[in-house]
Amino acid sequence: MTKRPVVIDCDPGVDDTLAICLAASRPELDIRAINPVAGNVGYESTSQNALRLADLLGIDCRVGRGATEPLIAPCRTAGAIHGQGGLGGYQLPEAHRDFDPDYAWDVLAQEARRAGGELEVVALGPMTNLAIALTRYPELKKLIRKITVMAGTAGQGNTNVYAEFNAWVDPHACEIVFQSGIPIAMCGLDGNDTCCMNGEEISEIFDRPCRISDVVRHVAHFIHDRNTIQWHMTGSTIHDLVTMACFVDPSIAVYEPCYTTCETRSSVSFGQTVVDLYHVSGKKPNVDVLRSADKARFLDLLRGMMSWYTEH
Numbered sequence: 178m179t180k181r182p183v184v185i186d187c188d189p190g191v192d193d194t195l196a197i198c199l200a201a202s203r204p205e206l207d208i209r210a211i212n213p214v215a216g217n218v219g220y221e222s223t224s225q226n227a228l229r230l231a232d233l234l235g236i237d238c239r240v241g242r243g244a245t246e247p248l249i250a251p252c253r254t255a256g257a258i259h260g261q262g263g264l265g266g267y268q269l270p271e272a273h274r275d276f277d278p279d280y281a282w283d284v285l286a287q288e289a290r291r292a293g294g295e296l297e298v299v300a301l302g303p304m305t306n307l308a309i310a311l312t313r314y315p316e317l318k319k320l321i322r323k324i325t326v327m328a329g330t331a332g333q334g335n336t337n338v339y340a341e342f343n344a345w346v347d348p349h350a351c352e353i354v355f356q357s358g359i360p361i362a363m364c365g366l367d368g369n370d371t372c373c374m375n376g377e378e379i380s381e382i383f384d385r386p387c388r389i390s391d392v393v394r395h396v397a398h399f400i401h402d403r404n405t406i407q408w409h410m411t412g413s414t415i416h417d418l419v420t421m422a423c424f425v426d427p428s429i430a431v432y433e434p435c436y437t438t439c440e441t442r443s444s445v446s447f448g449q450t451v452v453d454l455y456h457v458s459g460k461k462p463n464v465d466v467l468r469s470a471d472k473a474r475f476l477d478l479l480r481g482m483m484s485w486y487t488e489h
Contacts, residue, residue: 180207182292183424184285186243187417188216188302189226191259191396196301196327196421197227198393199478201234202485203425209288209296212241212281216302216346218256218263220245223302226262228276229269233389239288240274241281244305247347255342258403265399267392282310289320299424300326300354301417303343308350311357323360327420329439329450330366331466336448341366344439345448351439361464362432364420365450368467372419372475373412376401382479387486419470422478429471429478434462 183206187193200206213220213227220243228240246252260266277284285306289296298321300307307324311317327343328351334340344351355361374382383397384390397415404410423430436453440446452466 178205180205181297182207182209182288182295183297183299184210184212184288186212186214186281186298186300186302186304186306187227188214188218188223189230190217190223190263190302190417191265191400192415192417193217193301194226194230194264194396195393195415196417197230198234198389199418199421199425199482200299201236202482206425208236208238209292210239210241210277210284211236212243212284212306214243214281214302214306215245215252216254216343217259218254222263224276226264226269228272228274232272232274233269233392239277239284241277241279241284243281244309247303247305248308248349250347250349253346260399265396267395269392281306282313285310286314286317289317294320295322296320297322297424298324299421300324300328301420303347304328304350304354305347308347308353311353318358321359323362324354325362325364325420325424326354327364327417329363329437329452331450331452331454332367334449335366337446339446340448341450344450348439348441348448351450352441355437355439355464362423362467363437363450363464364416364423364467366416368469369416369419370414371469372472373414375412376405378476379413382476382483385483385487387483389486419475422475423467423470426474426478429474430467431469432465433468435464435466436460436462437464437466
């Protein structure tokens with residue numbers, strides 16, 4: 178089997194945790210690095226969560242030293258949403274490995290060269306690491322095959338009226354990535370919402386016994402309880418998990434190529450991903466924007482993940 182080399186850039190985070198679990202269960206993926214960044218919670222927590230999760234899942238990869246704050250904007254996190262330590266109070270076991278001696282952007286550049294133009298990137302948090310890498314290593318534009326991001330929305334935001342959290346935390350980095358010339362798939366709030374899960378689906382999938390039952394059950398129910406009890410929602414969209422599923426199996430996703438930018442100046446719409454859905458700008462599309470994903474096949478991917486951890 179020819180494996181797909183991938184670097185996962187993330188800010189774990191309850192939803193990142195489930196996304197990484199899905200990636201680690203896929204034998205067709207060659208996870209070269211997991212690079213943490215500040216985002217859902219502070220860097221001290223996201224970095225330790227990334228290191229410990231790689232250890233728990235047995236992923237033989239590098240864990241680079243990522244950015245502790247955005248490029249320009251002040252550092253803002255969502256600890257109230259992700260809970261204590263970023264994992265809703267769950268404590269992962271201490272890791273038996275250490276961080277890579279190199280920074281995340283250097284790790285990305287090294288792995289891109291090693292993959293000979295075949296490297297893909299999945300970005301599940303603010304894109305600070307990626308923007309630094311693209312700025313320091315312009316040749317990456319020809320060495321990265323594709324970047325799939327959980328960021329943005331073509332509809333309403335979840336931080337201000339217009340902006341999704343990851344884009345809002347570091348919109349300058351988001352704009353650098355969008356304008357890089359690398360093929361981009363943007364899995365935003367509205368597209369991911371087509372895979373919203375109800376409580377029965379959450380329990381049916383994540384309550385199955387396997388070697389990672391404790392962590393996946395805890396974070397999945399933490400997300401769902403927060404959504405339904407605290408915010409009175411009818412279901413839960415685990416955005417990073419949907420994004421990873423669309424990366425793993427792009428055939429479940431329906432994308433619309435659109436010219437897309439990220440707003441970096443407005444006090445009203447700071448961090449908005451401005452998506453030209455109707456192509457009125459006349460500008461060449463630079464981002465494939467997720468419009469919908471096949472929920473039935475998404476759930477099958479998750480069942481397959483849990484079965485894999487039962488057998489391995």
